[in-house]
Every structure is written in C-alpha cells, then in structure tokens.
Amino acid sequence: MTTRRTESLTGQLAHGGGAGEHFLLPGAVIGDGRYRLLAQFGVDERAGAHLWRARDGQLRRDVALTVLVGRSSDAQRAQDARRTLERAAHAARFTHAGMARVLDVLTLGNGVDPNEGLLGIVVADWSTGTDLVDLVAEHPLPAANAARLLEPLAAAVERAHVAGLVLGVDHPQRIRVTPDGALRLAFPGPLPEAVPRDDVKGLGAILYLLLTGRWPLPGGPAAIPGAPISPAGAIVPPEALHNHVPHELSAVAMRSLEDTSIGGIRTSATLLTVLDQAAESAEQTEFMRPVVPGTEDDDGPVWTTRPPVRDKSRRRKLAVGVTVLAIATVGVLAWVGMTLIDFFGDEGGSGGTVVVSASPETGSQTESQPPPAQPAGPLKPAGVTEYNPEGEEDNPEDAGNVTDGDPETLWKTDKYQQQLPALKPGLGVLASFAEPARFTSVAVESPSPGTFVEIRTASSPDPELAETTVVAKGELRGGRTEFELPDDVEPSQYLVVWITKLGEGNQSSIAEVEFIRAK
Structure with missing residues (x-):
C-alpha cells in the first residue's frame, strides 16, 4: 500500500x-x-x-x-x-x-x-516505530488515544522550555510513533526564528491532525489535507468535523493554535495540564458513547497504538487499594469460616476440641525458627547484560565476561570518535540478582585507567537512566578499584556499573566486577 x-x-x-x-x-x-x-x-x-x-x-x-x-x-x-x-x-x-x-x-x-x-x-x-503521517493515513484516532499519544511529546517540550530550549515540533514528518505508543521528535532542528510559543502551536496542530487527519498550520506535507476554514476565516474545530471528538479535547487543540491574546494557551506547562485533564475526560466517556450503525462513528475495526503507561503514583495508589481489598476479603472469609466451624462443632455434641498440629520434626521448627541469614561477602549475580538506554549496544554478547571469574576475558566498549557525553550520556553493564540484597561495596577490575564510573541501583531489569540512583562514583585507577556504598543504601536486586567517561583512546574495558553483600 x-x-x-x-x-x-x-x-x-x-x-x-x-x-x-x-x-x-x-x-x-x-x-x-x-x-x-x-x-x-x-x-x-x-x-x-x-x-x-x-x-x-x-x-x-x-x-x-x-x-x-x-x-x-x-x-x-x-x-x-x-x-x-x-x-x-x-x-x-x-x-x-x-x-x-x-x-x-x-x-x-x-x-x-x-x-x-x-x-x-x-x-x-534513530527512532524505531511508525511515521506520524502513516498513523493517520486511513482515519483519525479515537480521542483518548490521541491525547495519550501526545502527552510524552508535550512533556518533552515542557522540560525543554524549562531548560531554555525550543524543540521545533511544528512539522508532522519530524514526528514518529514509538513501538510503545508515544509520539517522539525524531528529526531535531528548530527553525531559526522559532520561539516556545511555536512549540505549543505545533503540539496543538499535531493533536488536530490526530483527531481529524488534517494539518492546520502552513508548510505541512502536500499529501496531508489542510484544515478547513470557516467563512469567518477561522480554522474549523475538530468537534465540528467529527462528532465523536469531545469538546474538551477539541478546545485544547484550538486554544493551542489561537492567538494568546484572545484566550489561547500560552505555555507548554499549561497545555500539558489541560491535555491531561481532557484525556481523562475522554477516557471516561470513551466506553459510554453509543455507536449508531450506519453513521460516521460506525467505522468498523480501528487500528490504534497502545496508550502510554499512566504515571507511577496512580499505579501505586491502585496497587495499594487492590492490596487492602484483598486483605479485607481474606479476613471476611476467615471470619465466616471460623463461625461455621464453631456452629457445626457445637451442634455435633462431641464436646471436645479437634486440634490439627504439625509434627515436631517439620511444622513446629518451621514456625519457630526464622530463615537462616545470608552470609556476607561476594554475591554472584543471576545474570549480567549490557546497559545502553541512549543508543546502540556495545558488544552485548561479552557482558557476561565481567563476572565469569576470568580476568583475561573482557567486556569492551566501542571506540568512540568523541568523549562522553558528546554522543551519549554513558553506557555500562547491569547485574541482576535472584532477590534484593544490601551491598556494602562494588569492586571493578579494569585495564583502562582514567575511566570514570558510577555505581547505580535500579528497580527493574530494563530501567530508563532517570529511574536509576547513583550510590557511588569515582575513577578507575587500573587494576582493582573498590567503591564503598553508603550504609543507608536500600537493598536492591539490580546494580549498574555506568561509565561516564571513557579511558585512553575513547574506549574502556572491564575485566571483572565483584558485588560485596552486607551481613
């Protein structure tokens, strides 16, 4: 096609x-x-x-x-x-x-x-995924999906504006859709005269495109039809083109495109807040809207991307709520069970109490004795992988060499033309353990003096760099370098040895990494 x-x-x-x-x-x-x-x-x-x-x-x-x-x-x-x-x-x-x-x-x-x-x-x-233009080639997206697709890009714009940068998100062919269902600026390079307000207008134009399949700003691709103009010379709102578009989301797109002197959205922070509110409203009504056969809404199967995962605080609140509900349910069932046992026990007239106990050799020892403490000292990870969230992998097949016990086998980075962080913020290896453990130190054996590393803890086997925590850092001296971890470091199941500066020749190697567990 x-x-x-x-x-x-x-x-x-x-x-x-x-x-x-x-x-x-x-x-x-x-x-x-x-x-x-x-x-x-x-x-x-x-x-x-x-x-x-x-x-x-x-x-x-x-x-x-x-x-x-x-x-x-x-x-x-x-x-x-x-x-x-x-x-x-x-x-x-x-x-x-x-x-x-x-x-x-x-x-x-x-x-x-x-x-x-x-x-x-x-x-x-390079951003893997799908072209934004191809995403809307057949039909516009459902309102809630469109809003959630746009949120990560809007968050990037807001962060960039705080840093004093303009990204240039005002052309649809510069945007791609990632495999996890989020919009991403794939081809950076803002116009020379662009200001933050242009990014806000660009976000509004992208939302308009997702909702209608039309582009409302000048200079768009020839294959995308332009937004229709009313007799008064204004852009026709998305809700007027498609009756399934909620008023709140249509208003977000229009206010982003309008002149700020007449009620338009001025900043990316305001846009992000309003967009999130409109997305929640659209999600709440998405399954309530009736579809009448034979009308515009009856389009048959609609391809959509998977919405991005919602924020962590909401997931934590949901998890706590489910846990409390589960505990309450178990308590109620236990109370009902004990009530039935007492009722039928009294009616049976046995006059005695039946006691079920474990044998002294098994159950009593298990209940009275705590599990044995894990010994202090080196702890071998269950697995080691190359960790490179900001770029292509560097010799991932050799990552396991750092814990194989043989100092002659190495994991090497690629040889870079420029020193970090010119091309990427860093790279390293991630060790995964069978269960969380408290560590006192990490020892790195390397033939690359002058390499700077950070020891980071992580909460998952594939975290974003921003989701890891630095607990120690320093320079490798050549040979064995040991990094002491603070006493207040929480137990962790994942540790990262993260290189922030390469050694001589813009290349580094690691021979062995030893993880020392506390008592």
Missing part, C-alpha cells in the same frame, strides 16, 4: 531543483563519508531540511539525519542554517523519551563540504 509519506515525498521531490538535492539519494554517502543514506522520511520545505534515515559507518548503527540544503553563497539561507545548527547543538545535552538525542552537528568545513550544496547536518538517534 502506498503511504501518505511516500506520496508526500513524490510530490515534494517533483518540484526538485534545490541545491544539493541531486545527490541526496539512497546509497549516497555524506558527512565526510561517514553516513550512508538509506531512506528519506520527509522534507520540511520551510527550512530546506531533508529528513533521512542513514547508516553510521563508524559506529555501525542507524541514525536520523536532518540535512539542511542550500548554497553557501545565499547569505540569508546560510545564516538561518547556522542558527538552526546552533540550536540543535544546544539541545545535545537534553535527554527525554519524547525526543531523539542529538548525537552530532556537522557544519560547513566541519563534516560538510560546501561544494555539495549542503549547509549542515543534525545527527540524532
């Missing part, structure tokens, strides 16, 4: 003729011969930005390229490109699940040949 992305690219490239476009074809190599173009995913004509998936020949991984096309002799175009590249470089230290991490920024004379007709390249992590 021909997707809207393919149709859009066909229409955009048919106009052709731009500087540098003649060699931007699959298989071409750009960026000083490092990046081989694989497939094009869009064109943001407002910035002369071509959006490509490419293969990094040095690090052997796929990346997202925002390629700025133009002639260096065009002073205004070159100045705009420099501003976009500067903004992308400032975002390189910003990390959030709602935005692909910027790995590198190539400028004229620094990775970009001016004779190729290019003005710069923004390199970012």
Whole structure:
C-alpha cells in the first residue's frame, strides 16, 4: 500500500531543483563519508531540511539525519542554517523519551563540504516505530488515544522550555510513533526564528491532525489535507468535523493554535495540564458513547497504538487499594469460616476440641525458627547484560565476561570518535540478582585507567537512566578499584556499573566486577 509519506515525498521531490538535492539519494554517502543514506522520511520545505534515515559507518548503527540544503553563497539561507545548527547543538545535552538525542552537528568545513550544496547536518538517534503521517493515513484516532499519544511529546517540550530550549515540533514528518505508543521528535532542528510559543502551536496542530487527519498550520506535507476554514476565516474545530471528538479535547487543540491574546494557551506547562485533564475526560466517556450503525462513528475495526503507561503514583495508589481489598476479603472469609466451624462443632455434641498440629520434626521448627541469614561477602549475580538506554549496544554478547571469574576475558566498549557525553550520556553493564540484597561495596577490575564510573541501583531489569540512583562514583585507577556504598543504601536486586567517561583512546574495558553483600 502506498503511504501518505511516500506520496508526500513524490510530490515534494517533483518540484526538485534545490541545491544539493541531486545527490541526496539512497546509497549516497555524506558527512565526510561517514553516513550512508538509506531512506528519506520527509522534507520540511520551510527550512530546506531533508529528513533521512542513514547508516553510521563508524559506529555501525542507524541514525536520523536532518540535512539542511542550500548554497553557501545565499547569505540569508546560510545564516538561518547556522542558527538552526546552533540550536540543535544546544539541545545535545537534553535527554527525554519524547525526543531523539542529538548525537552530532556537522557544519560547513566541519563534516560538510560546501561544494555539495549542503549547509549542515543534525545527527540524532534513530527512532524505531511508525511515521506520524502513516498513523493517520486511513482515519483519525479515537480521542483518548490521541491525547495519550501526545502527552510524552508535550512533556518533552515542557522540560525543554524549562531548560531554555525550543524543540521545533511544528512539522508532522519530524514526528514518529514509538513501538510503545508515544509520539517522539525524531528529526531535531528548530527553525531559526522559532520561539516556545511555536512549540505549543505545533503540539496543538499535531493533536488536530490526530483527531481529524488534517494539518492546520502552513508548510505541512502536500499529501496531508489542510484544515478547513470557516467563512469567518477561522480554522474549523475538530468537534465540528467529527462528532465523536469531545469538546474538551477539541478546545485544547484550538486554544493551542489561537492567538494568546484572545484566550489561547500560552505555555507548554499549561497545555500539558489541560491535555491531561481532557484525556481523562475522554477516557471516561470513551466506553459510554453509543455507536449508531450506519453513521460516521460506525467505522468498523480501528487500528490504534497502545496508550502510554499512566504515571507511577496512580499505579501505586491502585496497587495499594487492590492490596487492602484483598486483605479485607481474606479476613471476611476467615471470619465466616471460623463461625461455621464453631456452629457445626457445637451442634455435633462431641464436646471436645479437634486440634490439627504439625509434627515436631517439620511444622513446629518451621514456625519457630526464622530463615537462616545470608552470609556476607561476594554475591554472584543471576545474570549480567549490557546497559545502553541512549543508543546502540556495545558488544552485548561479552557482558557476561565481567563476572565469569576470568580476568583475561573482557567486556569492551566501542571506540568512540568523541568523549562522553558528546554522543551519549554513558553506557555500562547491569547485574541482576535472584532477590534484593544490601551491598556494602562494588569492586571493578579494569585495564583502562582514567575511566570514570558510577555505581547505580535500579528497580527493574530494563530501567530508563532517570529511574536509576547513583550510590557511588569515582575513577578507575587500573587494576582493582573498590567503591564503598553508603550504609543507608536500600537493598536492591539490580546494580549498574555506568561509565561516564571513557579511558585512553575513547574506549574502556572491564575485566571483572565483584558485588560485596552486607551481613
């Protein structure tokens, strides 16, 4: 099936003729011969930005390229490109699940040949998943799904604005849908004149697109129909196009697009709050709305992505509530059981009490004696995996070498062209234990002096970096380095040895890691 992305690219490239476009074809190599173009995913004509998936020949991984096309002799175009590249470089230290991490920024004379007709390249992590344009190609999404899809991207925008950054989420082909059902800015590189308010308008436009299948801002892909305009010259609200769209969610989209002087949403923080409230309202009414056969709502099966997991505090409250209910139920059943036993025991006239007890050799010892204490000393993990949440894995098949007892076998990082955190915040190995344990120290044996590491605790075998806690850190001296853990560290089932600075030659190795358990 021909997707809207393919149709859009066909229409955009048919106009052709731009500087540098003649060699931007699959298989071409750009960026000083490092990046081989694989497939094009869009064109943001407002910035002369071509959006490509490419293969990094040095690090052997796929990346997202925002390629700025133009002639260096065009002073205004070159100045705009420099501003976009500067903004992308400032975002390189910003990390959030709602935005692909910027790995590198190539400028004229620094990775970009001016004779190729290019003005710069923004390199970012490749975002797996689906194109946003393809997601709405067949039909708009249910209201609650649309809102939950947008929330992670809105959260990324809000965090970026607090940090003084503008992300540039105002073009649909720059956005992708992750496998776990969330929108992500896959091709960073904001317009040179963009301000935070433009991000808010972009979020409103994306919500409008999800609810209606139409794009309300200028400069969108040719294959996506524009939003209809009323006789008064205003954009028609989503609820007027589709009667299943709740008023609250339609209002969020419209207020994000409107002028702030007449009631529009001004900041991303306000948008995020209002969006969450509207999403909850939509979820509450989603299963209450009747579907009348033969009407617009009767569309048959609707493909939707899985909504993102709700916030942790709500899950904790739900878990506590279920636990309390279970305990209360067991108590009631126990009381009823004892009442029945007493009733039938009295009626039976046996006059005696039947006592069921365990034999002295088994049950009595089990009930009277606590389980044996675990001995202090080294504790071998049940498993070790390579931990690299912000990029491609580095030799994951060798991660188990760090606990195999043989110092001759190593786990090595890849050899990087730049020191951390230029390309990623770090990398390491994660040890999983059979049960939580309290640790006093972690010893790392390494032939890579000058490597800086952190010891982190985690609550799951595949955590986000923000979900881990630093409990010790320092520099590897070469040979064995032991890291003492504070006495107040809680028992943990997962420990991470996290490298924040590579050793000589931008590469590090770890021979053995020993985890010392407390008494």
